[in-house]
Amino acid sequence: MASRERVTVVLAGADERDLTKLVEYRKAGGFKSLAKARKMQPPGIIDELLTSGLRGRGGAGFPMGRKASFLAKDTGKPVYLVVNADESEPGDFKDREIMFRVPHRLLEGCLITAHAIGSQNVFIYLRGEYTHEFDVLRAALDELREAKLLGGVTVVIHRGAGAYICGEETALLESLEGKRGQPRSKPPFPAVQGLYASPTLINNVETIATVPAIVERGGAWYASLGVENSAGTRVFSLSGNVVNGGNYELELGTSLYELIYRIGGGIPEGRKLKAVIPGGSSVPVLTAGEIQYPLDFDSMAEAGTMLGSGAVIVIDDRCCMVQLGLRVAQFYQHESCGKCTPCREGTRWMVQLLRAIEDGRAEHSELDLLLDVCDRILGKCLCPLGDAAAMPVASYVTKFAEEYRQHIDEGGCPFGGESSLQGVIAPIDQHTLTPVAVIPA
Amino acid sequence: MTELVQEIREIAGHYPDARSAILPALHLAQKRNDGWLPPQALEEVGTALGVTPAYVQSVASFYDMLHLAPVGQHLVEVCTNVSCALVGAQQVVEAFQRELGVRPGETTEDGTVTLKTMECAGGCGWAPVVVVDHRYREPVRAEDVPELVGELRGGG
Numbered sequence: 001m002a003s004r005e006r007v008t009v010v011l012a013g014a015d016e017r018d019l020t021k022l023v024e025y026r027k028a029g030g031f032k033s034l035a036k037a038r039k040m041q042p043p044g045i046i047d048e049l050l051t052s053g054l055r056g057r058g059g060a061g062f063p064m065g066r067k068a069s070f071l072a073k074d075t076g077k078p079v080y081l082v083v084n085a086d087e088s089e090p091g092d093f094k095d096r097e098i099m100f101r102v103p104h105r106l107l108e109g110c111l112i113t114a115h116a117i118g119s120q121n122v123f124i125y126l127r128g129e130y131t132h133e134f135d136v137l138r139a140a141l142d143e144l145r146e147a148k149l150l151g152g153v154t155v156v157i158h159r160g161a162g163a164y165i166c167g168e169e170t171a172l173l174e175s176l177e178g179k180r181g182q183p184r185s186k187p188p189f190p191a192v193q194g195l196y197a198s199p200t201l202i203n204n205v206e207t208i209a210t211v212p213a214i215v216e217r218g219g220a221w222y223a224s225l226g227v228e229n230s231a232g233t234r235v236f237s238l239s240g241n242v243v244n245g246g247n248y249e250l251e252l253g254t255s256l257y258e259l260i261y262r263i264g265g266g267i268p269e270g271r272k273l274k275a276v277i278p279g280g281s282s283v284p285v286l287t288a289g290e291i292q293y294p295l296d297f298d299s300m301a302e303a304g305t306m307l308g309s310g311a312v313i314v315i316d317d318r319c320c321m322v323q324l325g326l327r328v329a330q331f332y333q334h335e336s337c338g339k340c341t342p343c344r345e346g347t348r349w350m351v352q353l354l355r356a357i358e359d360g361r362a363e364h365s366e367l368d369l370l371l372d373v374c375d376r377i378l379g380k381c382l383c384p385l386g387d388a389a390a391m392p393v394a395s396y397v398t399k400f401a402e403e404y405r406q407h408i409d410e411g412g413c414p415f416g417g418e419s420s421l422q423g424v425i426a427p428i429d430q431h432t433l434t435p436v437a438v439i440p441a
Numbered sequence: 442m443t444e445l446v447q448e449i450r451e452i453a454g455h456y457p458d459a460r461s462a463i464l465p466a467l468h469l470a471q472k473r474n475d476g477w478l479p480p481q482a483l484e485e486v487g488t489a490l491g492v493t494p495a496y497v498q499s500v501a502s503f504y505d506m507l508h509l510a511p512v513g514q515h516l517v518e519v520c521t522n523v524s525c526a527l528v529g530a531q532q533v534v535e536a537f538q539r540e541l542g543v544r545p546g547e548t549t550e551d552g553t554v555t556l557k558t559m560e561c562a563g564g565c566g567w568a569p570v571v572v573v574d575h576r577y578r579e580p581v582r583a584e585d586v587p588e589l590v591g592e593l594r595g596g597g
Binding site: 127130131156161163239277311422427429 | 455456457458460461462463464465467468490492499500503504505506507521522523524526527528530531534545546557558559560561562563564565566567568572575576577
């Protein structure tokens with residue numbers, strides 16, 4: 001495949017200038033879009049977003065313009081814009097880089113979007129661990145306030161406190177309202193009853209940071225980037241067993257092969273590619289033979305997986321796929337909020353079964369039981385966290401069936417302690433390691 | 442009214458509903474109480490926001506960054522999620538265990554350092570990620586650990 005010319009939208013100009021400074025961001029054309037947008041009628045901006053084909057970058061991929069057009073009108077209540085900056089999907093670190101490199105572009109996107117939906121109140125729900133990004137965003141916001149660019153809009157940067165589930169939009173709203181971050185049942189959707197039961201638009205950092213370019217150059221221009229049904233660029237997070245890990249903004253439709261080998265420099269030390277997780281740990285895995293697929297919504301669906309949040313995790317041949325399943329399941333067990341029984345109990349069962357398989361204590365029938373547990377979680381909870389555990393693990397068991405059976409036949413891990421994930425201590429293990437957590441018999 | 446209660450009420454003024462300020466309030470209370478939330482801090486947060494201490498505890502217990510038991514002067518968190526684990530996070534954990542003489546979830550006897558493993562920190566392409574006192578160090582290899590521990594012990 002011929003290399004495409006690299007087009008950047010979200011991270012544009014960040015290699016040349018320090019765009020954390022307002023003066024530099026303005027030299028790069030910053031805040032011209034805001035001035036233009038404020039002269040436009042709000043429906044005109046939403047039309048541009050609809051034309052652009054911009055789909056949400058948080059994972060679900062819902063068209064942003066449509067989401068904005070669903071907002072309940074004339075309710076007599078305030079309209080809220082909430083930016084989901086609670087990036088926690090394993091493999092994902094793009095929003096963090098967007099915030100620490102182009103904070104003004106995010107804030108400009110917030111102000112344009114607020115104008116488009118008639119909102120005076122913006123909340124940026126920022127992952128609590130992102131302390132540096134908090135400092136950068138706050139400094140950028142102070143610059144905007146001093147430059148009188150806020151135009152009467154209040155922007156609050158709200159720090160979370162460590163909970164993956166708060167990236168789910170309704171859990172995020174609960175958390176922002178000062179509660180435990182447990183998802184709500186939908187409907188009502190946030191567009192009708194979101195924050196404080198008022199109409200609320202929630203979008204991911206990358207989505208909002210794309211808005212200034214769409215206003216500046218038009219929805220049709222943005223729609224010309226990428227491929228059908230997957231317009232524009234995405235900031236892909238590349239990690240794992242790859243030479244050049246990092247975030248790369250690429251047009252949608254770039255192949256996994258190109259990302260991993262041409263851009264990422266391939267697998268270190270000449271080792272063999274075994275598997276690729278293309279959209280964060282919540283999505284089904286692809287084998288080494290499936291990397292010809294382009295990274296866009298439709299192609300990933302055709303490959304039986306999802307583009308998710310654009311986090312590509314590269315796995316080489318030293319990794320035991322049972323250990324991978326165990327580590328992924330442990331994550332979801334730890335992060336399950338406990339509200340829905342299938343997820344709370346199911347993730348626990350998954351971990352126990354995977355541990356038994358890894359230790360060579362399982363029977364062949366337990367592979368079916370594991371898939372059955374996955375099936376009993378899938379689609380049966382209020383939010384997709386349980387699905388996010390069930391789908392990837394079921395894909396490992398199915399696509400690497402021989403390796404799973406080998407654990408049972410050989411009474412233990414065929415990697416003999418040499419797997420790259422050998423002995424990894426997950427946070428959930430900590431609870432059993434620490435004396436206070438010992439439950440009396 | 443304590444100073445903390447006053448500060449929290451100021452923060453609450455940024456929100457349409459005071460209860461929304463509970464996470465910023467708990468972050469602040471923790472900062473003022475050696476990195477954890479003693480019962481009295483939960484009471485102060487409750488007083489400031491007009492909710493019961495039990496409610497404050499129910500919220501605080503939900504979030505990983507809020508500690509309901511004492512922690513060391515320094516907090517070392519090693520990410521052991523998939524991307525970090527694939528490139529040697531467990532070796533980093535083991536190096537910390539050797540240097541500190543504690544297991545993840547424990548604090549050194551002198552109260553200097555608490556060691557933990559954490560879920561995906563969001564630095565996957567720059568792995569392995571270690572977060573020291575809420576600041577990211579990327580990447581940290583097992584061989585970097587003795588110097589890092591020396592820095593923490595030296596700096597008190």
